Amino acid sequence: MAELTDRKLYLGPKLRVLRRELGLNQTRMAEELGVSPSYLNHLERNQRPLTAQMLLRLANTYDIDIRDFTATPAEGGPGELSEILSDALVRDIGIARDEILEVAENYPGVSEAIARFYRALGDLRRLPGDALDRSSPGPLVAPVDWLRETIARAGNHFAEIDAGAESLAAGLPDDPALLQAELRARLKDRHGMSVQLVRGDVLAGTLRHYDMHRRRLMLSERLPASGRLFAIAYHLCAQELADSIAAQIARAAPPDEDSRRLASIALTNYAAAALLMPYDRFRQAAEQGRHDIALLRDRFGMSTEQVAHRLTSLNRTGARGIPFFMVRIDRAGIISKRFDGEAWPFARYGGLCPRWDACDARAPDRVETQLIETLDGRRFVTLAMALPHRPDGGRASPVIALGCEAKHAGRIVHADGLDTEKDEATGVGPTCHLCERRDCPDRALPPVTRALDLHSYERTIAPYPFRRV
Template sequence: MSAAKLFLGHRLRRLRRDHDLSQTDMAASLGVSPSYLNHLERNQRPVTAALLLKLAERYDVDMRAFAAGGGQGVGADELAEIFSDSLLQDLGVPRYELAELANNAPSVADAIVRLYAALKEAGREGGVAAGGDARALVTPENWVRDYIQAHRNHYPRLEEAAETLGGALSDPLSMAEPMRRRLKDAWGVSARVVSQAELGNLSQLYDRERRLFLLSSQLRAENRTFGLAYQLALLEFAPLLERMVADAAPPDEGIAQLLHMHLANYAAGAIMMPYGRFLAACEDMRYSIDRLCGEFGANVEQVAHRFTTLGRPGQRGVPFFMLRVDPAGNVSKRYAGDQFPFSRFGGTCPRWNLHAAFQAAGQVVTQLIETPDGQRFFTVARTIERPIKTELGGGLLAVGLGCHIEHAHKLHCADGYDLERAPVTPVGPACAICPRLDCGYRATPPQGRMLAVDRTKKTISPYPFVAS
């Protein structure tokens, strides 16, 4: 650390913004003057080792990741994906400029991403009528996803409340019955399982007037339990959920409702799998999903999702990322717990065997992958069934989980792997921003690179290009 000066002004600004602190407040917490912090944020002073230690202590940051410039928020890869669009590609914006923008003006980078997402949605919806509100182009899904990522998919206040309630309701046989009794005794709500015909196209319904909570008979057992936890969270944590939604200041009522539902879903998982007990079980069972499903009466997706929320300061779990896709490649869940190069506006790299899970239904598919920057990740993919049974049958989805290779030794499913010598599959982000030269799976040429097509030759990659 003494050999190279660390100028991390952009990281300090983002950290301060994430904690909603003024320069004066952060300076006081670090024991430095506001003017010195201002110099640090403007890269006029290097960050010292002593200050890094204080940041780690006060804000629970990973010193190595912080010093390397990693972290949350919009990055150069995400901006590069946007600038690879045909609308902007002719500008030839170099990557170093995108990196400077992401690092030095993170709010502007966030705004560009939001505008581009709105533009893409406008194209799908046919645009906005003259005089319409452009905010309508910000889709609820994108807004809530950005909120989730900004909070690293971890909400301390919800965790504390859910851990207290979940601990009180824990039962070695099943949490469903204690939750049903809690609904009845504390809230006067009766929970019943009814035929799907009675619910129409709903899987669950809370009837306020009759104080009835109805669950479809076609829901799988674990999803009924989750439904009870969800309804309990809505009632038990109503003031907290309302405050959190109000603090988030969503742009319209539809987005507010979706965020409220997301937070209640999060709380439901935290009630079923209380933080301290779940983390202890994860470490004891070495993150064996099947064993954890049995221990907590949950299903594969619920446990996988819970993995991505284990970010409590001082009690962190393995930092997983997670995706959920359908057979057509549509991504319906995307949680980046580790620094994995997700494509925000596209699908996944075809060389990552997430989709191979559909050809091995019910089996665990593992793979070691390497991103273009040389980082290696251990990944697991498997199919799951949709929450509710239908007459159409099938309906499989695939869940992909992964973590940095440095954590892989903690995982049961990595036993038997020689993590140093096992074959590694090179993967990348979206093709338009992937720098890999010889990839036979490439679907589009990379942004900002000159093609190297020679009509007298045919290459493995359909779009050979000149390496920069």
């Protein structure tokens, strides 16, 4: 609570949304909170800040989590809205930053709606001119974007699925080798499904295949041990946690069949990870081992990517882990997977900052640690790890990068030796076309928010010099 009292909290829109969700008018809520209706009205209109005492009353009266209530929205916030409104389509309007802040902070629903429209516009822009059938427009949001948005809203944590997987894991051995044998036996005894390891040429182009007629799960010999264990857990969870997964998909309300299938696969993957890395045991191991990636990987028999992904999902109320963000990046800097955590420091659209060293990680068994600082002075510790050679035969092995605010560095063994307050940090920006760092020699594009300041008589170290105002 001390952290919350360091700053004034104007959370009127959230308070108004909570009241409407509870079906209360201002008079009734004011009575239940022990304040006057006029004071509650001032709170909802951001004319008064929420005090620590009022937050405690809200938590006790309506059983809400204070951290969730005071958290910055994962999408549609000032940074994202500013990024959207810098698009060439509306840039000439010159919307002032204070207007953007007012909309983002006071009207989060409007901000989210704008963000969804912008994602839909991005999808349409990627289509060739004759590809859009006006008579059958299809979904306005791409299934992958819809899934990413859905996971972000949930904080990458699905409590019902986690609880079901943890209950299932309670009667299983901890040792990964014994666990695989037990999972195979359970699939066979309870669901009539056998598991068979086959040569790579038998499953050409496929790493695992379930033969529904013979009820046989075939795993390619190219799969590492962690991949085999995960595949078996995936199919067991598809059977035994089907109701929890289906309920979560129903609540998410996928807009089309492709989105529904993606959600089903993603949530079954989530369930498998929760089964193999049960919440409490994994969180305690992570804290006790100070988030040593190799230690967690060996103890649970998982891959680097599986461990990193699981670390981003430790968001259970009352037992949260470090709020990591995570990305999977290829050598070209293209993001194929992203979980924003609580403080994603880069743009949500476009490329990453070239000054972030994550893409340079090359050794699979080595964690590359970097201290970075954003334009607004926030500091982050990032951990980048190259993945081993891909079992699918692809040439470009991606990089997994985890990151969190620097205040958590003391809980991470890979950050030992860093003085997060005194050491020089690498200055990074959201992405080149939105970055206003004037002295950056690594800039690839001019900022769309500033006018260029080019002269034939000089060449500056930083490309694309621009005016300050």
